[in-house]
Amino acid sequence: MRCPKCTSIEDKVIDSRISKEGSTIRRRRECLECSHRYSTTEMLVRDGVVVIKRDGRSEDFDREKLVRAVRAACHKRPVDTEQIAMLVEDVMDAMEAQFEKEIPSRAIGEGVMQRLRTVDQVAYVRFASVYKEFRDVAEFVDEISTLGKPEAGNANPR
Numbered sequence: 001m002r003c004p005k006c007t008s009i010e011d012k013v014i015d016s017r018i019s020k021e022g023s024t025i026r027r028r029r030e031c032l033e034c035s036h037r038y039s040t041t042e043m044l045v046r047d048g049v050v051v052i053k054r055d056g057r058s059e060d061f062d063r064e065k066l067v068r069a070v071r072a073a074c075h076k077r078p079v080d081t082e083q084i085a086m087l088v089e090d091v092m093d094a095m096e097a098q099f100e101k102e103i104p105s106r107a108i109g110e111g112v113m114q115r116l117r118t119v120d121q122v123a124y125v126r127f128a129s130v131y132k133e134f135r136d137v138a139e140f141v142d143e144i145s146t147l148g149k150p151e152a153g154n155a156n157p158r
């Protein structure tokens with residue numbers, strides 16, 4: 001981001017908040033050059049981001065899908081929607097910084113695991129155990145998205 005006061009592009013993020021509807025993120029930033037503080041509102045859209053699967057095929061990054069997978073791992077755990085949204089944003093920010101627009105699915109899976117570990121141990125173990133079997137986050141996301149859904153035909157849920 002460019003500082004509105006001195007136009008430096010060196011800044012640090014002090015605080016980030018996801019909007020209630022989950023479509024924008026508001027960041028409080030501080031310019032490293034002149035210490036001016038300002039806010040930015042960014043859309044949670046990642047244009048042109050492509051996930052490279054293990055077999056070399058690629059697909060458009062689907063944020064909702066990844067959020068669903070993390071949410072499934074956090075089923076009945078004390079992790080709220082905002083924490084999940086922030087986790088996914090953190091992972092994707094790191095991914096874009098490292099890989100730009102073509103991101104290996106393996107790196108996304110590992111990025112999620114790394115962060116989930118510090119958020120909730122149980123969710124981490126769930127995510128990690130399913131992920132390690134698949135080693136491909138795209139395939140894995142499909143699988144874990146089905147977890148945490150009520151079982152069909154179960155009239156007496158626990």
Ligand SMILES: [Zn+2]
Nearest residue numbers: 003006031034
């Ligand atoms: Zn500045």
